[in-house]
Amino acid sequence: MSPETPLTMLGDLTSTEFLRDYWQQKPVLIRGAFPDFQCPLSPDELAGLACEEGIEARLVEEHGRDDQGQARPWRVTHGPFSDATFAALPDRDWSLLVQAVDHYVPEVAELLERFTFLPRWRLDDIMISYAPPGGSVGPHVDQYDVFLLQGMGRRRWQLGGRVADDASIIPGIDLRILENFTVEPGDDWVLEPGDMLYLPPGWAHHGVSQSDDCLTLSVGFRAPSADESLASFADFLGDKLPDSLRYSDSGMTPPADPGELDDAAIERMRHLLLDTLDDPARIAQWFGRVMTQPKYVDQLVPNEEATDPAELVAALQQGEELLRSPGSRLAWRDLGEGRATLFADGDGAECELALARLVASETPLDAEVLAHEGADILLTALLDAGSLAWASELEE
Template sequence: MTTSLSILGSISREDFLRDYWQKKPLLIRQALPGFIPPLDIDELAGLALEETVESRIVMEQGSDGPWQAFNGPFEESFFETLPEENWTLLVQAVDHLLPEVGAVLQHFDFLPRWRMDDVMISYAPIGGSVGPHIDYYDVFLLQASGQRRWRLGQFCDESTPLLPNTRLKILTDFQANPEQDWVLEPGDLLYLPPQLAHWGTSLSEDCTTWSVGFRALSAEEALCGAADFIGERLREDQRYTDADLTLPRHTAEIDDAALERLQKLLQQVINSPAALSEWFGRAMTQTKYADQLIPQDTDWTTATLNELIEYAEATENLLAVSEGSRLAFRSAAEGQWLFADGEAWFYSASLQPWIEDLCRRFTFDTQFIKLALHNSESATLLLHLINQGSIYLLDEDAGDEQPLH
């Protein structure tokens, strides 16, 4: 029997993954009915003033030409110079900054958490847009306020012509599909698979859109990253050999046999399930920004955890996964790893149920911490996560936080 998730409307999780995920778009009316964004336009603009926040403004007609982009942080005076229409503010990784924004990710628990990238929030007055373009990753577009018109087009690739003289990847030939031309209202959700051309335009003064994006390693990133990681672990005596060498037709020729030997060598060294597992887990949980984690000034110990739970109620949430942190695990024949924000630790197979519970949660109550303290290995892993900043201590009144509805 299949199960449904409210954010997918009448579509079951299984049907969505089979029929839509990375295949075709899906519009879900009132995926989050009654949705009220937890920050307003002024607060979003305030984030764009911060030095540590990644932001940009796109103007359809800038002083230097069409589709001009400006990178933050911005001065308040810059906003005062903007025209009344036809520009867009985009603020990246707002879920890393505000837990109440990150809570929306809990609605996407039918997808791997380690695939999630961030929640970007955009604001645009009437006519605001970033032009017809494509993304190389999956994205869910949640209309938070106002109205935005979305027009979808053709699937594109690296050879698709782009508009010259702009840093933005604007398509020169947008082939609009008249059957996929929709106006989204607050609470509506639009899923777009990778490489599908799309063009969103604000129809109101208060248009804000939340973009839930997903990580997708390029072949170059995977090849170079895995090769570097595995290369550091190779022995000096693992070299090209040609004991089967026969008399060459020409002494300067690199023949097919030589290439076959090279290919065999590369296949031998890359065929390391343990190394690939560890590299992939580290890569897919790596933080979005290098200085994102805030480690403890003084390392916690089991004594710290015991002191924390001494007077707490059994169901009280004391700890939480840091905003933007990624936890994942791999349990396979080659071993068991817990991954968190680019780090990796081995764990015993007997700890599997606890690891799965750890990676499923967003907050941790007294009962969970007590269970971790019953086993030295789980206690050590929990302390690793706390001390490196992947898990942090909630404020006194934060235990009652609930996901957005």
């Protein structure tokens, strides 16, 4: 689709206009972003996911109690939960949050294809929250972009503008609830099913359920922090740099005082660090791996036994297809001269550019992919790593 095509989900803005005027700059409310929207799962199905081992789920109670039974303003508990947990909840003022629902429900995962006006590797997951009347997680701020799509019922959203990094947070709970929240004039709406609110990072917001069976889908995006990135890149470089690359002061002049750490020494160290870090090729290889790391380490299940590439070729030639595994993340980087790095779930492999683009797309992989040099070896490695799976097995 052309970036100049108006999109209903963006309020008839083109993707170019949205990215230029709103993305990471200011909120926008889009009425009817998904006309006649039908939520892809029910509250009971969401609760069922929250009862399963390995699925990240939280219960947030506004009028909770601590472990000693004392009343406190907020309480957060982590799943998995039981039917008895839900049966004991009050009629209002609580929320259930389930992360990465797109990893478990294909119909939810399909919604991500509506967001291809943004890089696929920027997408994180779709969290779905359920709340009876009055349910919320308090006024808070996130440090990532999010699209809040109303799936069922009605939710009132109030915005409080950008929040400083040192804003006061209520202590002692597993939530970043703001101690002070003031609604900006005009930024107060009730969303109906199919309405969507986009929020850039750092924008205070407060959403409260206005009806029974309120479901909200939160499409979140990855944004590594500077401290996380520096630590991660340093670890990546540590495996790549020779031991001989060290601080050097060849040609230095005699010090005026042997105890002084002078400007020249600091400048030599600065150049060593900056010259080591400022390598676009290394940064690209590290960044591709970081941005394709699985959300959960145990999400992908590697094969216990290595697959014979000849068996994979035979299966494809007999009509089988390979698909990306739920939760798998792929991207590619053009290396020039028809070559690319295919990044898959935190790893990278060099291959034909056309092959990398094909594998990283949503297109099912059939026998035609074998026309590309090295496709059998690459696909076998991805299958054994759990990044790809046979379509017939995913349908079971």
